[in-house]
Every structure is written in structure tokens, then in C-alpha cells.
Amino acid sequence: MxxxxxxxxxxxxxxxxxxxxxxxxxxxxxxxxxxxxxxxxxxxxxxxxxxxxxxxxxxxxxxxxxxxxxxxxxxxxxxxxxxxxxxxxxxxxxxxxxxxxxxxxxxxxxxxxxxxxxxxxxxxxxxxxxxxxxxxxxxxxxxxxxxxxxxxxxxxxxxxxxxxxxxxxxxxxxxxxxxxxxxxxGTTGDPVITAPARTTTKPNNPKAINIGLGRPWTDQGGDSQFDYAWYESTQDHPIGKIPFVGSATFSQAISTPLEPNTNFLLDIYVADEVGGGGAQLNPTDLDTVYKAFSIDSGNDAKLNWSLPAGASTTDPGNPIVFGNVTWSSDILAISIVKSPLFYPGDGSLAFATSKLRFSDSDRWMERIYEAD
Structure with missing residues (x-):
């Protein structure tokens, strides 16, 4: 004090x-x-x-x-x-x-x-x-x-x-x-993150979750060096893609229905630790992310989201896509997803915050925090 x-x-x-x-x-x-x-x-x-x-x-x-x-x-x-x-x-x-x-x-x-x-x-x-x-x-x-x-x-x-x-x-x-x-x-919900997570037995960086941009879809999981891979035909301007799947349970029911920018707000941004600078998620990309959030059908105090990794060209997943910035080959970055939402009745706020740290040098990602 x-x-x-x-x-x-x-x-x-x-x-x-x-x-x-x-x-x-x-x-x-x-x-x-x-x-x-x-x-x-x-x-x-x-x-x-x-x-x-x-x-x-x-x-x-x-x-x-x-x-x-x-x-x-x-x-x-x-x-x-x-x-x-x-x-x-x-x-x-x-x-x-x-x-x-x-x-x-x-x-x-x-x-x-x-x-x-x-x-x-x-x-x-x-x-x-x-x-x-x-x-x-x-x-x-x-x-x-x-x-x-x-x-x-x-x-x-x-x-x-x-x-x-x-x-x-x-x-x-x-x-x-x-x-x-x-x-x-507001209270803070404690996120339970199921993706990104370790999927390979031979990671390129054993202390981190590894992501490969511009790699074959098959180059992920198993005994490959990457936990996740995203096929991109053009490497001049690689696009960062982050799988994000999980949930957060709060102390009381969440106000329904979830209405973006009304009772449900997302704040998603990324910061480049190597080259410097940051960027908010493009509004167009943000619209896609909003659609991936929902209230659990069996628990009205639980918020779910599903932005999964891809498996093939016909099953590309639905990750968070930072399409408004170009990812350098040596990027080390922090991505933050904050989801304020309102409780019904008193109109108070609740928060779930996830922080992800990842790199595009050897295409790896490391989760450093799950919640504030």
C-alpha cells in the first residue's frame, strides 16, 4: 500500500x-x-x-x-x-x-x-x-x-x-x-486448454509445443518434429495459425444469448518478441472466432470454444488466423485471448484470459500461461 x-x-x-x-x-x-x-x-x-x-x-x-x-x-x-x-x-x-x-x-x-x-x-x-x-x-x-x-x-x-x-x-x-x-x-474463469497441446513423441523443441507453417499435413503428431502443421503453398507471406480449444467455468450463469460486442467481447492480439510490434486480430478473422464460442448445453456457467487444428486439405480445421500480419521466419511471439462476458441480472463482468507463446523459427509454440 x-x-x-x-x-x-x-x-x-x-x-x-x-x-x-x-x-x-x-x-x-x-x-x-x-x-x-x-x-x-x-x-x-x-x-x-x-x-x-x-x-x-x-x-x-x-x-x-x-x-x-x-x-x-x-x-x-x-x-x-x-x-x-x-x-x-x-x-x-x-x-x-x-x-x-x-x-x-x-x-x-x-x-x-x-x-x-x-x-x-x-x-x-x-x-x-x-x-x-x-x-x-x-x-x-x-x-x-x-x-x-x-x-x-x-x-x-x-x-x-x-x-x-x-x-x-x-x-x-x-x-x-x-x-x-x-x-x-468481475470474477475470472480458469481456462482449461486442450489445444494447443503436445501431440508428437519427438518434438523439435522438447520444452515447447512445435508448429510448422508451410509443412505437409502429415508432418504433425506421431514421431514427427511438430505438434501441428499447416500446409501453405506460398511462403513469401506465411500466415500464423493457432489452434485454440478449451473451456472456462464461472461462478454463476452466463448471460444468454452470446451476442458479440454486446454481452460478449473478445480481445485477441499478438506481440512479436524478436522483430517487435504487435497486432490486433483482423475484424474479419475475429468474426470467425466469435462463432466458435458457445455456452455449454449442460452447464450455463461454462463457456466452450473450439478452434481446432487441421488434418488435411479437406479438413483444414478452424484455427485462430492472424491474416492481417506476415510472420517472419524467426518470429517468437505472445498471443493473448481475453473473453469478457456478462452475467445476467446484475450485469457484472467475468473474464477468461489465455496467453500463448510461440515461435515460427523452427515453427514451435509454447504455452506459458493458461490464465491470469
């Missing part, structure tokens, strides 16, 4: 008032209060004394923006990857305490990256959980809050990020911003 001063609480309130509708603010340090807020977030993270360069970076960014203005648009590659900053999880853990996690990925990688993750009580306006992380010369960085004793669910999570893209360059301005996520007090 960190008790904030009235001045600090006022800065949070000010930022809340100017946040765009998508909850992502790129700081404009020509606004002195935005600069003060960024400095405060760096100090609250707990490592400002260890890394004084964080505050110096903010000073440089302020000076750059005062001279050149604000860079409005995030860079995007021709293959569809763009910078991405997300808070995948904000909910109660199995012991009933509040926790959150965040990620940041930059196209082409970063020279340095600092993340501060703050969970604020909406009642007291004090900090009930926080965490920080930093790294150098990578493309993706994650952060999680440290263990908290708070069981409060009426909270907001704020991910403050700042990074440089060119070490030692006088022309490269540091970049910084904020992402906000609100917890509506």
Missing part, C-alpha cells in the same frame, strides 16, 4: 480526464501536468534511485517536444506490425488479492525500456499494488505487480512506459505514454 498525497491524487484525476477513449495516452510534455505525472509514475515504481537515467530521459523528451512537437502516429511495418502497449490482466488472484500485468513491444526493438505498473483504488485513490521492470536491446518487455495484500476489486491499473529506440543518437527522441485499464469487479 502506498498512500498518495492530495497533489498526487489530483495528478491521477487530471490524467483520467484527458485520456482518449481507447485508454492510451501518448504524453505531451508541453503540458506541464503530463510531465509531472510521468515523473511521479517513475518515482512510484520504486526503482528511480537505482536508474536515475529514467528521469533524465523524461527531461530529454520534454525538451524535444517543446522544440519539435508531438509525434502523433506509431510506426507500422509494411507487414502490419505496430508498437503495442497493453494491460492483459487486472483481477483477483487465486488467494483473493489484486494483481495486474502489462506488456510493451516496439517495432524494430528498443535500446532501453522502462515500465511502471500501478494499481490504484478508486475509493481511497491510494496505490494497492505496483511493479516495475526494465531492460535493454530487446523488442518486448513484460511487467507484473508484486504480491499485494489488498483484496479490493474497485481499481484502475496504469501502465507507464518510456523507451529509446536508438542508443546514443542525438536525433532520436525518447518516447513515453500511459495505458489505463479498469477492473469492474
Amino acid at each position: 502506498i498512500n498518495l498525497t492530495n497533489e498526487q491524487k489530483e495528478l491521477f484525476a487530471y490524467i483520467d480526464g484527458i485520456l482518449p477513449g481507447d485508454g492510451h495516452l501518448k504524453y505531451d510534455f508541453r503540458d506541464e501536468k503530463q510531465y509531472e505525472f510521468a515523473v511521479m509514475m517513475s518515482q512510484l515504481s520504486g526503482d528511480a534511485d537505482l536508474y536515475p537515467g529514467k528521469l533524465k530521459s523524461l527531461e530529454l523528451m520534454k525538451a524535444y517536444q517543446e522544440q519539435h512537437g508531438l509525434q502523433e502516429n506509431e510506426p507500422q511495418t509494411a507487414d502490419g506490425w505496430t508498437n503495442m502497449f497493453k494491460i492483459p490482466g487486472l483481477n483477483l488472484t487465486t488467494d483473493g488479492t489484486i494483481a495486474s500485468n502489462g506488456l510493451a513491444t516496439v517495432v524494430g526493438g528498443y535500446a532501453s525500456m522502462n515500465l511502471a505498473l500501478i494499481v490504484q483504488s478508486r475509493k481511497t485513490k491510494d496505490i494497492v499494488a505496483h511493479g516495475f521492470n526494465n531492460d535493454f536491446a530487446k523488442a518486448l518487455l513484460t511487467v507484473s505487480t508484486a504480491a499485494s495484500t489488498s483484496k479490493e476489486i474497485d481499481v484502475n491499473s496504469y501502465l507507464h512506459y518510456q523507451y529509446t529506440t536508438s542508443s546514443g543518437s542525438e536525433t532520436a527522441s525518447p518516447q513515453s505514454g500511459l495505458v489505463k485499464k479498469q477492473d469492474n469487479g
Whole structure:
């Protein structure tokens, strides 16, 4: 627990008032209060004394923006990857305490990256959980809050990020911003994932689930090197395909019928750990995924989904297809599927979140988390 001063609480309130509708603010340090807020977030993270360069970076960014203005648009590659900053999880853990996690990925990688993750009580306006992380010369960085004793669910999570893209360059301005996520007090369903799973006895990578793109359908399972294979005739622009089959059971009945973008929302995105950048699932591909979710006929508190792997040209399965981005031959990525849905009656939210980590180098996939 960190008790904030009235001045600090006022800065949070000010930022809340100017946040765009998508909850992502790129700081404009020509606004002195935005600069003060960024400095405060760096100090609250707990490592400002260890890394004084964080505050110096903010000073440089302020000076750059005062001279050149604000860079409005995030860079995007021709293959569809763009910078991405997300808070995948904000909910109660199995012991009933509040926790959150965040990620940041930059196209082409970063020279340095600092993340501060703050969970604020909406009642007291004090900090009930926080965490920080930093790294150098990578493309993706994650952060999680440290263990908290708070069981409060009426909270907001704020991910403050700042990074440089060119070490030692006088022309490269540091970049910084904020992402906000609100917890509506919903419970979290614990997903049971049956695919992807190990299907081969001789995996190319024994510590991971292996996926082959552009491989014969027969090159999967058994004693092959892949757990799953997807035949693609064209390798210039390989399309990532992820089998996803499972279920999640909640504490009460799910509101019916499931209506996409009304009482049932899917948030699916992927982040490239090697080349940097992320991408939301294309709306057209998302429509297909929605149709694969249903409420169990024998348990109205259970959500099922079936996006199975393929077996042949005539039985290509129905995987999650990231058709809006091209997969490089050495990709290592994290894919996140979050399915908020509503309970009937009180209209409260419930969540099921699955995180998948996979690579397209030797075409392998590894599940790192099943649920927040």
C-alpha cells in the first residue's frame, strides 16, 4: 500500500480526464501536468534511485517536444506490425488479492525500456499494488505487480512506459505514454486448454509445443518434429495459425444469448518478441472466432470454444488466423485471448484470459500461461 498525497491524487484525476477513449495516452510534455505525472509514475515504481537515467530521459523528451512537437502516429511495418502497449490482466488472484500485468513491444526493438505498473483504488485513490521492470536491446518487455495484500476489486491499473529506440543518437527522441485499464469487479474463469497441446513423441523443441507453417499435413503428431502443421503453398507471406480449444467455468450463469460486442467481447492480439510490434486480430478473422464460442448445453456457467487444428486439405480445421500480419521466419511471439462476458441480472463482468507463446523459427509454440 502506498498512500498518495492530495497533489498526487489530483495528478491521477487530471490524467483520467484527458485520456482518449481507447485508454492510451501518448504524453505531451508541453503540458506541464503530463510531465509531472510521468515523473511521479517513475518515482512510484520504486526503482528511480537505482536508474536515475529514467528521469533524465523524461527531461530529454520534454525538451524535444517543446522544440519539435508531438509525434502523433506509431510506426507500422509494411507487414502490419505496430508498437503495442497493453494491460492483459487486472483481477483477483487465486488467494483473493489484486494483481495486474502489462506488456510493451516496439517495432524494430528498443535500446532501453522502462515500465511502471500501478494499481490504484478508486475509493481511497491510494496505490494497492505496483511493479516495475526494465531492460535493454530487446523488442518486448513484460511487467507484473508484486504480491499485494489488498483484496479490493474497485481499481484502475496504469501502465507507464518510456523507451529509446536508438542508443546514443542525438536525433532520436525518447518516447513515453500511459495505458489505463479498469477492473469492474468481475470474477475470472480458469481456462482449461486442450489445444494447443503436445501431440508428437519427438518434438523439435522438447520444452515447447512445435508448429510448422508451410509443412505437409502429415508432418504433425506421431514421431514427427511438430505438434501441428499447416500446409501453405506460398511462403513469401506465411500466415500464423493457432489452434485454440478449451473451456472456462464461472461462478454463476452466463448471460444468454452470446451476442458479440454486446454481452460478449473478445480481445485477441499478438506481440512479436524478436522483430517487435504487435497486432490486433483482423475484424474479419475475429468474426470467425466469435462463432466458435458457445455456452455449454449442460452447464450455463461454462463457456466452450473450439478452434481446432487441421488434418488435411479437406479438413483444414478452424484455427485462430492472424491474416492481417506476415510472420517472419524467426518470429517468437505472445498471443493473448481475453473473453469478457456478462452475467445476467446484475450485469457484472467475468473474464477468461489465455496467453500463448510461440515461435515460427523452427515453427514451435509454447504455452506459458493458461490464465491470469
